[in-house]
Amino acid sequence: MVTKVVLNGVAIQAEEFEEEVIRQNGVPLHKIRFAFKVRSNEYHDIATLLYEKTFDVSVPEKDLNFRGTIQNYSTSVTNLYKENEVADYRLELVETN
Numbered sequence: 346m347v348t349k350v351v352l353n354g355v356a357i358q359a360e361e362f363e364e365e366v367i368r369q370n371g372v373p374l375h376k377i378r379f380a381f382k383v384r385s386n387e388y389h390d391i392a393t394l395l396y397e398k399t400f401d402v403s404v405p406e407k408d409l410n411f412r413g414t415i416q417n418y419s420t421s422v423t424n425l426y427k428e429n430e431v432a433d434y435r436l437e438l439v440e441t442n
Contacts, residue, residue: 350379351403355394357381364407367439374440375411377404383432388425391434402438413438 348362359379366373383391395418402413416439422432 348379348407349405350377350381351405352394352400353397354401355390357391362404364404364409369442372442374442375402375409375413376416376437376439377402377409377413378417378435378437380433380435383420383425383434385425385428385430388432395436399441400438402440411440413440 348359350357350359350362357379359381361378361380363378365376367376368374395415399412399414401410403410415436417435417437419435420432421434422430425432
């Protein structure tokens with residue numbers, strides 16, 4: 346199932362979307378994990394976005410909105426400058442309090 350995740354106004358078509366509420370110092374915080382594809386023509390924009398590290402996060406179909414920071418991140422390819430390459434990205438974000 347594909348879920349739209351919006352980070353700082355940029356829509357990402359997320360796969361394998363998971364959400365949970367965790368507790369840090371007794372405070373409940375949202376945590377989401379998802380995978381998404383990045384094509385070579387999107388690489389620069391996505392890399393620049395992820396360098397921001399903290400985002401206004403929105404998941405419209407879940408009515409979920411919070412300020413979140415990258416807790417974990419991985420990619421199957423680190424250089425997408427070759428035309429028509431596609432990488433699998435995984436991102437985990439935790440609400441900042």
